[in-house]
Amino acid sequence: MAEAIIKIENVHKYFGQVHALDDVSLEIYKGEVVVILGPSGSGKSTLLRCINHLEVYNTGKITVDGIILKSAQNINLVRQEVGMVFQQFNLFPHLTVLDNVTLAQRVVRKRKPEEAEAIALNLLTKVGIEEKSQAYPLQLSGGQQQRVAIARALAMNPKIMLFDEPTSALDPEMIKEVLDVMLALAKEGMTMVVVSHEMGFARAAASRVIFMDEGRIVEQGQPDQLFDAPKEERTKIFLSKVLQI
Amino acid sequence: MVKTATPATGGSELKLIPGNELPTRIDAWWWLVGAVALIIILLMVFKPDPYRNIVFFVRDGLLTTLLLTVISFVFILIVGIIGGLGRIAKNPAIHFVATMYVEIFRGIPLLVQLIWWYFAAPMVIRSFGNLIDFPPLANYQSNAFVLAVVGLVICYGAYVSEIFRAGIESIPRGQIEAARSQGMTYLQAMRYVILPQALRVVMPPVGNEFIMLIKDTSLVSAVAMADLTRRGREYMSAHFNPIETWTMVALLYLVMTLFFTRLISWLEKRRNLEK
Numbered sequence: 001m002a003e004a005i006i007k008i009e010n011v012h013k014y015f016g017q018v019h020a021l022d023d024v025s026l027e028i029y030k031g032e033v034v035v036i037l038g039p040s041g042s043g044k045s046t047l048l049r050c051i052n053h054l055e056v057y058n059t060g061k062i063t064v065d066g067i068i069l070k071s072a073q074n075i076n077l078v079r080q081e082v083g084m085v086f087q088q089f090n091l092f093p094h095l096t097v098l099d100n101v102t103l104a105q106r107v108v109r110k111r112k113p114e115e116a117e118a119i120a121l122n123l124l125t126k127v128g129i130e131e132k133s134q135a136y137p138l139q140l141s142g143g144q145q146q147r148v149a150i151a152r153a154l155a156m157n158p159k160i161m162l163f164d165e166p167t168s169a170l171d172p173e174m175i176k177e178v179l180d181v182m183l184a185l186a187k188e189g190m191t192m193v194v195v196s197h198e199m200g201f202a203r204a205a206a207s208r209v210i211f212m213d214e215g216r217i218v219e220q221g222q223p224d225q226l227f228d229a230p231k232e233e234r235t236k237i238f239l240s241k242v243l244q245i
Numbered sequence: 246m247v248k249t250a251t252p253a254t255g256g257s258e259l260k261l262i263p264g265n266e267l268p269t270r271i272d273a274w275w276w277l278v279g280a281v282a283l284i285i286i287l288l289m290v291f292k293p294d295p296y297r298n299i300v301f302f303v304r305d306g307l308l309t310t311l312l313l314t315v316i317s318f319v320f321i322l323i324v325g326i327i328g329g330l331g332r333i334a335k336n337p338a339i340h341f342v343a344t345m346y347v348e349i350f351r352g353i354p355l356l357v358q359l360i361w362w363y364f365a366a367p368m369v370i371r372s373f374g375n376l377i378d379f380p381p382l383a384n385y386q387s388n389a390f391v392l393a394v395v396g397l398v399i400c401y402g403a404y405v406s407e408i409f410r411a412g413i414e415s416i417p418r419g420q421i422e423a424a425r426s427q428g429m430t431y432l433q434a435m436r437y438v439i440l441p442q443a444l445r446v447v448m449p450p451v452g453n454e455f456i457m458l459i460k461d462t463s464l465v466s467a468v469a470m471a472d473l474t475r476r477g478r479e480y481m482s483a484h485f486n487p488i489e490t491w492t493m494v495a496l497l498y499l500v501m502t503l504f505f506t507r508l509i510s511w512l513e514k515r516r517n518l519e520k
Contacts, residue, residue: 058340076429080427083427084427086422086423090419092267094334094441094442104427107433108433
């Protein structure tokens with residue numbers, strides 16, 4: 001754990017008058033699984049989206065794998081190394097599952113179709129959905145779609161995976177199949193940043209849990225410490241509300 | 246009388262199963278195309294003078310109308326995609342140029358535009374060629390067909406740009422984010438992810454523009470193009486039979502628009518079935 005793979009320094013982000021990120025600094029190391037939680041509007045998704053520049057931050061500095069996010073060319077370089085999984089899956093509905101997973105490989109990585117397909121089928125097998133490779137996304141359940149989305153992100157061989165509330169749009173019985181895939185990924189040593197309220201996943205896989213509120217990092221620590229003995233009053237109130245459910 | 250369920254009702258009920266309904270409905274209006282074509286053929290067979298003579302006289306005009314429509318439409322689609330992308334561009338200069346283009350050319354009657362291109366544009370080109378001392382432009386000889394295509398493409402391109410803009414904007418934001426997050430450039434994301442989906446959305450309104458275009462090409466008869474309308478007028482002035490001539494011209498336009506309407510809706514349904 002020498003050099004941080006993601007280095008966020010004093011980042012500020014405004015949406016009009018709203019101060020979405022207020023002087024956020026954070027270092028994430030290779031192989032870490034960081035879970036970010038906090039009430040809605042706390043800036044956790046915004047922070048995640050700043051890491052691959054889907055949101056442009058106003059001041060501060062973010063370095064990903066040694067590349068400072070600034071110019072347009074840099075951004076595409078960084079995005080090739082950073083996979084992202086969205087709450088709404090965002091699979092391409094006009095392409096088959098297989099083509100969803102091969103498209104960026106062919107277009108961005110310039111892999112040959114046969115090579116891209118072999119990689120895709122391998123990953124679809126890994127997420128347990130290889131028999132649906134010729135189906136279209138809308139023919140799949142939410143859990144299946146999200147697993148395809150994970151395979152699609154992994155196909156680019158990312159060094160970092162970002163998950164933006166990956167289970168929030170899923171029916172309860174489908175959450176586990178997605179979390180299982182994420183757990184397996186964490187065990188393989190993938191660097192992961194996960195915005196999620198899944199306490200079970202955080203306890204099982206997270207090396208660090210971060211609690212955010214009003215655009216600031218309020219508290220961070222190991223999952224057991226943060227969940228069982230939070231230091232900050234704000235964290236206690238939030239956890240008491242979430243854990244009641 | 247004893248009321249019993251007859252096999253006949255069972256049979257007719259089967260036809261109401263949703264899956265069986267669709268294929269028959271796709272073809273239901275083809276009969277109208279056939280009926281109009283049949284009227285034209287019957288008139289030609291049983292009253293060759295004047296109907297057969299009219300059709301033979303205007304057939305090159307019919308070809309010009311079709312060529313003009315198809316060639317213009319190919320360029321209209323290209324202009325429409327570029328214009329639509331320009332209208333949603335973040336770059337203020339590109340956005341401004343695209344918006345000005347759409348606003349200006351939607352606001353001038355097509356007939357006035359066609360007349361401008363045919364009568365004014367060649368003079369402008371020639372005086373510009375003289376100004377910069379460039380003989381190819383200074384000696385520009387106008388070509389009615391090319392100028393008619395230019396006029397139609399620029400005017401219809403403005404309408405179709407707006408259709409494409411709406412189509413692109415109808416695709417959820419998450420689609421481009423998913424594409425960009427994998428390292429695709431803006432143009433790659435457009436080409437492989439957004440436009441294929443937007444094209445499906447815009448197919449009905451763009452198909453409608455095609456039908457409109459068939460009819461609007463009749464305006465080129467005002468600028469020395471020998472299209473179907475123009476040839477009809479020529480026949481009429483030679484033989485003084487407006488009723489027969491214009492009825493036949495109208496039927497010929499009708500059979501074209503009905504045919505292409507059917508073709509477009511068939512293409513739409515086929516695309517929907519693919520989904």
